[in-house]
Amino acid sequence: MTSSPVKAQAAGTDGRAAMKQFTRALGAAIVILVVWRVTTVGLAEGYPASFWISQALNGLVLGGVYALVALGYTLVYGILFMINFAHGEVMMIGGITGFFALQFAQARGWMEGPWPVVVVALLLIMFIGMAASVLIGVTLERLAYRPLRQAPRLVPLISAIGASLFLQYSVLLIFGVSPHSYRKPALISGGLRLGDVFIPYTGAIIFVISILLMLALYFIIQRTKLGRAMRAVAEDRSTASLMGVDVNAVIVVTFMLGSALAGAAGVMLGFHNTVVKFNSGFIPGLKAFTAAVLGGIGNIPGAMFGALILGLIEAIGPSALGIPTEYKDVIAFTLLVLILIFRPTGLFGEVLSEKRA
């Protein structure tokens, strides 16, 4: 009580330094533990190289899907400093819409046609899924987030959780509780076999398309006028507004871009895993959020690499650590906690928000 403010401050710095030392020691201990476990248990299993390659490929496919969804989190966070927790549901809506579009196409026999017809039909299905996601994403922004833009930061987040549950149970009521099964057309069934490694066509397509979409997004943000406006709003909303940037329009476009990517992910995941239902966006949504935090939320390349790293860790982790694969989610979310403790700005830094801090 009687100590001077100067002393108190000194004690505070001491405490912080001690805390820093403690987290460092803890971090080192965890790293040693993981390395020890991998070398003594995981590698001792004696899996062939083809096994690790297969798992890494599984991880890259997962990572591609997470990346598309994670970009939506990161784009919105970069501009509004809020986590759009309904983003996983935006992806699910894309998957469900894609299912019905596929049914429509199949009823007309387009999926049995010559390969250019099938390719065009598949692309159309993906665009329809993306369009549905964009519609939902923009509606969410208008109804659930824009009225709360001036409210304290926690309020839109709570609104987002409400929106997430609302979307899930609306889909449950409208389309039923049973899972919908995508019927893969023959063109993309099966896969490539290289020795003991099997690459499903759908997996390869997911990886390629997600990379293309990410490049397109990067181009839009770095090279176009629209992208410049987005970066300006992310940096300082009121100054950008003074410079003649239509902030509301930029925010809407941001939601559109993020939702379109999520919709594409939803449709492609539908073709890959062949089942969608009302809650199939929830866990991928949380994983993508983890990926965004891993890469540094608000950081676009960070989200891409964070997602690929998360996918790889999830696929390889259980075998490498010699634990049952059912713990893959535990590994992913433990990673989230560890990142938040040791590097809250993510592996690649929280680029946009740092300017705010």
Added chain:
Amino acid sequence: MPKKFTVLSLFLVAALMLAACVAAPPVAEAPAEEAPMEEASADMSGKVVIASGGMIRIGGSFALTGPIPDPGLNIRHGAELAIDDLNAMGGLEGFMFELVAEDGACDGTQGTNVGNKFAADETIVAVTGGTCSGETFGLMPILQEARIPFVSPSATNPDVTSADCDVCNRVALSDALQGATDAAFVVSDLGISSVAVVHDNSDYGKGLAEIFQNNVMEMGGEVTSFEGVQVGDTDFRAMLAKVGADGPQFIFFGGYSTEAGLIAQQMTETPGLEDTAFMSVDGAYTQQYLEAAGGAAEGTYVSFVAGADSEEMNEDFDAKYMEKYGVSPDDLGPFHSQSYDSVKLIAAAIAAVASVDDNGNLVIDREELISAIRSVDAFEGLTGTIKCDSMGECGAGGVQIYQVMDGDFSQVSGFGME
């Protein structure tokens, strides 16, 4: 700023998961602690008294949401048809039966919620359900304390009935039997020596997988791996790659339709497992399994705990089912006959103990009803002649093994084939 974000994110992830857990069951909850006590004080005599013109209310816990909504609905339909038939025959002493259907969601937590709801409602005489074993484990202790007997049409985990639980009964056969029969089929009939066992971490799936595993090992077979997945997972490639690395001849999956179908499908994409045979269990004996597996279903095996069908009664049932719901009973799920029998069995036990008092009320003593279910003997149901033993095992019939041929299940072994 970063620190704030840390705390905020952790809080949010926790809140979101909590929200998902709490919000998933869309049914109102009853307070957990108060319900049974309220019941006891309001009903000191341990009797249900139904005033003239009132209904005999039977609770039903059905898996209407969760992993197997179609079989859950199918089971509900079976129970509704039983109630219709009971009432068409004049009910009991002029009192009509009523089904109070709740969503047990194939989940222990939701089973507890449904149990509390029934326990708090002193008009509930007995319960049919739950659909899944885990859900039934949620119901069990609450109904035991509230002295409400239940008969499950489809919970097959061996621990659903036990010496400690006098209200627990079922008309389905125990997985102790299914697991042993499946193991004998795989090891002796198919001559397979190495199997991988996978389960979905549900009480039902994991329990059955363990029984199968133990039986295979007792018979001298080798279990190359024992892996778990989660109900609701859709990507099993990482798990299958790990299982495939040990090169098993056979994969056995304890769990439900969608996961079973996806595993069968993704096996064809896993090096080392392309030609490995696959078998699942009664939770996957559905159209949903065929749908989810697609072409990969062909040649896979599924076992089912079947009743001893009496042709004539079943034809009548199927016709009524078609008329009321517009689909064939087998389209949605396999346990409709058990569900019908479960309700009829409860009604028969009620008829044995109910009496009309001087004021024209129907009086049912709860303790008498509990023992009346156990003393049911030679009850003719859709699944055969039902006789309950002292543990509450009322199932008739045996285990059947099917193989998918030309997109449909055809029986290859087991009950009814000898």
